[in-house]
Amino acid sequence: MLGSGASISEINAVRREISRIKGGRLALAASPATLLTLIISDVPGNYPEAVASGPTIPAAGKQMDIRHILNKYRIPISKPVEKYLAIKSKAVSFETNATSKTHIVLSGSDMLQSTEMDLSSRGISVQNLGDTVQGSAQEVARKHAEKLMKLPLDTVLLSGGELTVKLDRNALKRRGGRNTEYLLALALELENKGMLYGIACDSDGLDGSSGAAGAIVTPNTTQRIRKAGKFPEVYLKQHAAAEAFEFTEELIKTGPTGTNLNDFRCAYLSSGDPPRVRL
Numbered sequence: 001m002l003g004s005g006a007s008i009s010e011i012n013a014v015r016r017e018i019s020r021i022k023g024g025r026l027a028l029a030a031s032p033a034t035l036l037t038l039i040i041s042d043v044p045g046n047y048p049e050a051v052a053s054g055p056t057i058p059a060a061g062k063q064m065d066i067r068h069i070l071n072k073y074r075i076p077i078s079k080p081v082e083k084y085l086a087i088k089s090k091a092v093s094f095e096t097n098a099t100s101k102t103h104i105v106l107s108g109s110d111m112l113q114s115t116e117m118d119l120s121s122r123g124i125s126v127q128n129l130g131d132t133v134q135g136s137a138q139e140v141a142r143k144h145a146e147k148l149m150k151l152p153l154d155t156v157l158l159s160g161g162e163l164t165v166k167l168d169r170n171a172l173k174r175r176g177g178r179n180t181e182y183l184l185a186l187a188l189e190l191e192n193k194g195m196l197y198g199i200a201c202d203s204d205g206l207d208g209s210s211g212a213a214g215a216i217v218t219p220n221t222t223q224r225i226r227k228a229g230k231f232p233e234v235y236l237k238q239h240a241a242a243e244a245f246e247f248t249e250e251l252i253k254t255g256p257t258g259t260n261l262n263d264f265r266c267a268y269l270s271s272g273d274p275p276r277v278r279l
Helices: 008-018 025-030 066-072 079-087 108-121 137-150 178-189 221-227 232-237 241-248
Strands: 035-041 100-107 126-128 134-136 156-159 162-164 195-202 214-217 263-270
Touching (some): 008 066, 008 079, 100 108, 108 263, 137 162, 162 178, 178 214, 178 221, 178 241, 214 241, 232 241
Parallel strands (some): 134 162
Antiparallel strands (some): 156 263, 195 214, 195 263
């Protein structure tokens, strides 16, 4: 599903349906214990039941039809899952004697707001798009390139949320991720149109199959890839952006961070060299 282009809400719907602990079932099993759920949210909108698919919080509203979701993305249902769905009760009771409290202690919006405050304190203009940005990594990159062309130079464009990359079978063997794909697409859109600086990383330290958290771009990123005898457009088409960034040595490798506030993206067109903002 992660390579199908499915949204995070659709992926979580499937996870909840076939899990024995998600969707509040851990709370049901723990009853009548007193529950305190402390959440570090990586979900756009900070819906408690969606973070980690809500082990202690039942899903709100009507459940999605996961067969419809899987068929939509042409994902076959294995025999064990089909058997589980056939025998599983569609209605799960969450009536327990447990006392339950939930607190979101940190979120992607906090991460972006902290960055915005820091930049603003140094007199740098910021446009914060928030932590709910979703869609195809390449399509979002095109939209952000258009925004940057309209913004005054040195204005930083911040965004979070979770983008998607739809892979074919050949791409499954390549190295990339939604953040490196976004950055390479952004660099190509703005090639020869200004001095682009940017960074995009997954805060958990692992961006797709890249082996890195993400990457940075500088004004000469695409030229450096071309000087190596490679074509960045080909790497983008093959969803192998991380391989392209290896030629420029601009991958950011942190290893697993032990936490997750979703993706962090920051980009701007500079008015001069040296750049005003250090990424």
